[in-house]
């Protein structure tokens with residue numbers, strides 16, 4: 008018998024075994040990957056991974072693959088899986104072991120509190136279907152008993168019989184915002200073609216957030232100007248309404264966020280002025296995306312994708328940029344030389360429009376050219392200070408190179424330009 012067919016046989020046996028045992032042939036086939044450990048031992052993390060798997064079996068919502076057999080198949084196929092935490096790597100594993108969905112995550116411990124983050128990923132599309140976390144304070148036994156069970160049920164999107172949990176409170180999601188389930192990803196120039204400040208590629212985790220599907224429009228921003236007596240920014244005679252607002256500084260964007268938060272009864276995120284503006288990331292108001300959030304969303308949840316519309320080739324028929332010349336990853340075509348109404352082109356898989364092109368988008372972060380060399384892993388928010396704020400995504404005026412999701416631009420926060428706008432984040 009050939010070696011490769013042995014792996015195939017093992018795989019068939021694996022599903023046959025589990026399907027028969029559970030009688031759940033119509034449930035999605037699920038692989039549970041080792042939780043990444045931070046601040047706890049590998050042995051403890053393994054205990055938690057095993058227990059989470061058991062609790063996922065107990066929900067009867069999945070046909071769950073055995074972890075050991077999953078690894079046997081990977082070894083048989085010569086797949087190097089150590090250190091595999093990125094969404095892409097987990098998806099690759101799912102494909103090899105024949106799972107339809109994968110669970111991966113991380114467990115950390117600060118003081119006496121364990122935090123387990125996990126996400127459910129579709130192997131076919133690479134999209135994160137669900138992400139959730141539990142915090143449990145106490146001994147490992149308690150985490151095993153309560154935390155894993157709670158998390159397993161959260162991942163199913165059902166309450167199960169967790170009587171101690173109140174029903175998930177209804178989030179009043181603002182119009183035109185979509186949930187971006189958080190997760191790990193490799194941030195930076197994963198294609199090895201960008202500028203020095205996009206290196207090194209580094210692993211980053213971002214929490215869940217909601218992001219505007221569209222760049223903020225003139226209609227939205229003009230309402231703010233009207234209400235506050237501000238002078239409306241020029242539209243360059245290109246038209247207002249559903250075109251992205253332009254000639255807005257980083258300060259203007261921040262003030263708009265706070266105004267809109269107040270108008271909708273939310274807690275404003277920003278306080279202070281000038282260089283001393285601070286952001287309360289726990290507030291439920293509107294704010295600018297961090298650079299990590301922006302890139303994670305543009306790359307459809309941290310996938311290895313070059314442009315914000317989910318494509319690896321920039322086509323002027325699909326992105327509003329300067330497509331007058333062709334390069335390795337673009338096709339030549341129309342150069343419009345002005346903004347297009349938001350949402351004129353197809354969105355990416357997270358239903359986000361114009362992440363590449365149309366207008367550059369202000370991010371929260373101060374710019375640090377060497378920041379990626381020592382960025383924190385969890386929800387990085389940029390250097391503590393600086394002279395410039397970060398922008399992402401390129402504009403109608405940009406080359407395809409600048410429209411890459413990993414590409415970083417920066418400008419003084421007071422700068423207003425006809426190719427710069429912004430979009431909003433909301434975290435309830």
Ligand SMILES: [Ca+2]
Nearest residue numbers: 361364366400
């Ligand atoms: Ca844009």
